[in-house]
Amino acid sequence: MTLAPPASALVRLSMSRGRGLGSGWAPAALVCALAAAAFLWCGVSWRDLAIFAAYAGLGLVLPGTLLWRALAGGGRSMAEDLAAGLAMGYAVEVLAYIPARAAGRPLLVLVAPVAVVAAFSCVPRLRRHWRGPALSERVPPWCAWLLAGIVAFLIVWSAVHLYGVPVRAAYVDMPYHLALVGELRHHMPPALPVVLGEPLPYHWFVYAELAATSWVTGIEPLTLVYGLGTLPMAAATVVLVAVLGRRAGGSWGAGAAAAGVTYFLFSPELVLGVVFSSRSMFTVWASPTQTFGALLFAAVMTVLLAPRVRWAALVVLLAVLGGAKATYLPLLLAGLALVVAVRWAVQRRVPWRWLSAAGLALGFLVFAHVVLYGGAAQGTALDPFATMRALWGPRAPIAVLAVLTVVHLFCLVCVWGGAAGLGRRALEPPLLLMLGVGAAGIGAVVLLGHPAQSQLYFLEGARPYLSIAAVCGMLAARPVPWARAACLAGLGAAGALLVSAAGFGGGRLARVVLPYAVLVVAAVVAWWLLRRRGPLLAVVALLIGYALPTSVRVMAAHVTPEERRPRLIPKGALEAGRWLRGHSSPGDVVATDLHCLHPRWRVCDSRHFHVSAFSERRVLVEGWAYAESTLSRAAGHRSYLAVPYADRQRLAANDAAFLTPTAENVRRLAETYGVRWLFTGIRPELDGHARLRFRNATTSIYQLR
Known part of the structure; x- marks a missing residue:
């Protein structure tokens, strides 16, 4: 019986001259x-x-x-x-x-x-x-x-x-x-x-x-x-x-x-x-x-x-x-x-x-x-x-x-x-x-x-391509018995652990450089001793051994549950965002006073994105950390997170509608920037200047008149 595509599509794709994997x-x-x-x-x-x-x-x-x-x-x-x-x-x-x-x-x-x-x-x-x-x-x-x-x-x-x-x-x-x-x-x-x-x-x-x-x-x-x-x-x-x-x-x-x-x-x-x-x-x-x-x-x-x-x-x-x-x-x-x-x-x-x-x-x-x-x-x-x-x-x-x-x-x-x-x-x-x-x-x-x-x-x-080249190089070089390579890799791993645990005195640079210098010397000695018995692969095996302890530690960390993370997003934010998505149009503009992930930090970590993420709407100013206007000005700052928003006038007008809500401040957002919605925390003072459409324990959403 012959199955016609596409009904048998995946079956036929998995076959080649009647054979599968x-x-x-x-x-x-x-x-x-x-x-x-x-x-x-x-x-x-x-x-x-x-x-x-x-x-x-x-x-x-x-x-x-x-x-x-x-x-x-x-x-x-x-x-x-x-x-x-x-x-x-x-x-x-x-x-x-x-x-x-x-x-x-x-x-x-x-x-x-x-x-x-x-x-x-x-x-x-x-x-x-x-x-x-x-x-x-x-x-x-x-x-x-x-x-x-x-x-x-x-x-x-x-x-x-x-x-x-x-x-x-x-x-x-x-x-x-x-x-x-x-x-x-x-x-x-x-x-x-x-x-x-x-x-x-x-x-x-x-x-x-x-x-x-x-x-x-x-x-x-x-x-x-x-x-x-x-x-x-x-x-x-x-x-x-x-x-x-x-x-x-x-x-x-x-x-x-x-x-x-x-x-x-x-x-x-x-x-x-x-x-x-x-x-x-x-x-x-x-x-x-x-x-x-x-x-x-x-x-x-x-x-x-x-x-x-x-x-x-x-x-x-x-x-x-x-x-x-x-x-x-x-x-x-x-x-x-x-x-x-x-x-x-x-x-x-x-x-x-x-x-x-x-x-x-x-x-x-x-x-x-x-x-x-x-x-x-x-x-x-x-x-x-x-x-x-x-x-x-x-x-x-x-x-x-x-x-x-x-x-x-x-x-x-x-x-x-x-x-x-x-x-x-x-x-x-x-x-x-x-x-x-x-x-x-x-x-x-x-x-x-x-x-x-x-x-x-x-x-x-x-x-991946450096890894492929490294493997091909090991195959092309003079072969070394696998038992000897494994022993050298084990010695390298032991040496890395010992050097890491020993610690070195001196300044900060010396404490970093000296452990690696010891490993370099060990690799040179290994090359000299094995120079007639496949020295290249022997040294490569030793170098790989140096990397094994860190690799094991990293892999273990990848599958080890982390300690409880801080919850950076308020409990009701997802529900509020979904409500706004369902009651607004894709072209509507939202304003919010939520800009900083960590309000108590000395600088504003402006990687705040959940208002736009959950509502699927464009926001007047939410988080500006990844904006081109921010990253292009980060050269003179210790961290790009410390770079303030580029348009101070817009940010001031945006925040004024929430911090000191008046009819004029709220109207400016609607008339100047086309804002239709306000997404904020619990701010009863806004009730007289915009229409409250949604509120839960952490979030309020207002529609501008």
């Missing part, structure tokens, strides 16, 4: 069951879970995989096809939602997946993509279980630190992400919803994706942002990192090792309180933009490292990558520039394939910077040693900062030192590309600065 389905099914259990335990309804899974499968994976096979030629394994297909599905969804939302018909986003499925069902030349190409390999069962374990760790981590945390006590940026989803649900082009009239020079495509999902499924944006939305992105990224490692390293063992290093190996922290971070990939929900960008970038790298570049697929993915996380485009451009320069020098001819890809990347980078972000830098500037200065204070001498930078680079070598074993393999374009991406990520941390230390996201973006 075999035992690879068991770990996938177990991970799905774990995710479902975690979401249900944390309050997600069966309805939302089922509808989200159906939309992800039929609306994203199905059309995305068909397009991936048609435009990119498909992959070597079913896991690659489905993961890259999800990335392609997201890209098409975003490109479809932008004009649909601009036309005022957001549900027209469904035209894209329906048209794709219909075309691949009706056009004879496209029907073959339902079965896909003859896949050359399966993911080995042991590798499938290992990748499933990484995804399971992501689920447990998210359940402990987000899914199971009350909305009122969640990570401080979560209301900001929710506010942006609300903005993209109702407006195109978007603006900053928490400060009326401010542009949104931020990576907003992931919020368009979540808004589209909310419209199609009817699932609350709160459920998507605080739960369901980003987990499929993170899971597919794990698979694509392993796929890229397998391509570069020649085996699934290399792919599994690359994924393990990417997610579980961290630079050694020998002195508490001084973090030389190699960045973590565990930003699944804390930074949806980074998670979305990581998946799209992995798909871009998969296209570029294929034997033949499929330009149509590359154009689609790059078009969305620029708006998903623009930091990936400079990384890609740096990697492609290195490939072009080296291949040109080695081959004495123009490498047109890589030069064309670099031209595309540059074009989309310029488009994103000029059109999507309006030329704004969001506070990012050329500021050498800014990362070190954030640890040691703005007045630290340049010599001290240089020494700390060297220590930081040594810490990165402990994680990715295996890349030194590449030898002549470093001249191969795939590894050149990864090394160029990694060098750009490290260089950005050293040379760039941002008020909120966002330059570190460049290093996080490069982390």
Whole structure:
């Protein structure tokens, strides 16, 4: 019996010449069951879970995989096809939602997946993509279980630190992400919803994706942002990192090792309180933009490292990558520039394939910077040693900062030192590309600065590709028996623990530098003693050992419940915001006197976003911490949180209506700024100047006459 698409869509997509993933389905099914259990335990309804899974499968994976096979030629394994297909599905969804939302018909986003499925069902030349190409390999069962374990760790981590945390006590940026989803649900082009009239020079495509999902499924944006939305992105990224490692390293063992290093190996922290971070990939929900960008970038790298570049697929993915996380485009451009320069020098001819890809990347980078972000830098500037200065204070001498930078680079070598074993393999374009991406990520941390230390996201973006290069280098170097490597890694871990526990006297700099100096000396001695017995891998094993104690501690912290967090959002705020959303229009403007998360602080922590987040309405002035007008003026302040709001006159007029309410003050908000609603605490003095429409124990909402 033959099942016709799309009824048998997922069944047929999972087959290749009559074969499926075999035992690879068991770990996938177990991970799905774990995710479902975690979401249900944390309050997600069966309805939302089922509808989200159906939309992800039929609306994203199905059309995305068909397009991936048609435009990119498909992959070597079913896991690659489905993961890259999800990335392609997201890209098409975003490109479809932008004009649909601009036309005022957001549900027209469904035209894209329906048209794709219909075309691949009706056009004879496209029907073959339902079965896909003859896949050359399966993911080995042991590798499938290992990748499933990484995804399971992501689920447990998210359940402990987000899914199971009350909305009122969640990570401080979560209301900001929710506010942006609300903005993209109702407006195109978007603006900053928490400060009326401010542009949104931020990576907003992931919020368009979540808004589209909310419209199609009817699932609350709160459920998507605080739960369901980003987990499929993170899971597919794990698979694509392993796929890229397998391509570069020649085996699934290399792919599994690359994924393990990417997610579980961290630079050694020998002195508490001084973090030389190699960045973590565990930003699944804390930074949806980074998670979305990581998946799209992995798909871009998969296209570029294929034997033949499929330009149509590359154009689609790059078009969305620029708006998903623009930091990936400079990384890609740096990697492609290195490939072009080296291949040109080695081959004495123009490498047109890589030069064309670099031209595309540059074009989309310029488009994103000029059109999507309006030329704004969001506070990012050329500021050498800014990362070190954030640890040691703005007045630290340049010599001290240089020494700390060297220590930081040594810490990165402990994680990715295996890349030194590449030898002549470093001249191969795939590894050149990864090394160029990694060098750009490290260089950005050293040379760039941002008020909120966002330059570190460049290093996080490069982390998988440095890990792949390190694993390939270890495979290319002179082999060392695994028993000896394990012993050296154990000795390194013991040495790191002893040095960390011993402590050193002297000044602050000496207490930081001397422990690392001891480890450097130990590594040099190990190289000298083993110089005739695979010295490179021996030293790399020792360096990895240095990083193991910190890695274990970090991983344990990720799955350890935190102490009770302060509840920064009032108890009735969500109920009030939902009421306002249901009784107002998307174009209505709200005014509030709620600006500071911590009213008792000496400075105003203006990361206050829950009014806009819960109401899905634009606010005259709520929290201005992430506004371009704030970040662009943060250079002369100790913290961007100490930067006052740029428009003092507007803020004064806004707050006067609440602090000294008079008919004139309230009327000014309505006539000058178009305010229709007031969202505040319990202020009976406003009752005579505006119409009270809602009140609970903590919040009042007034409608202006």
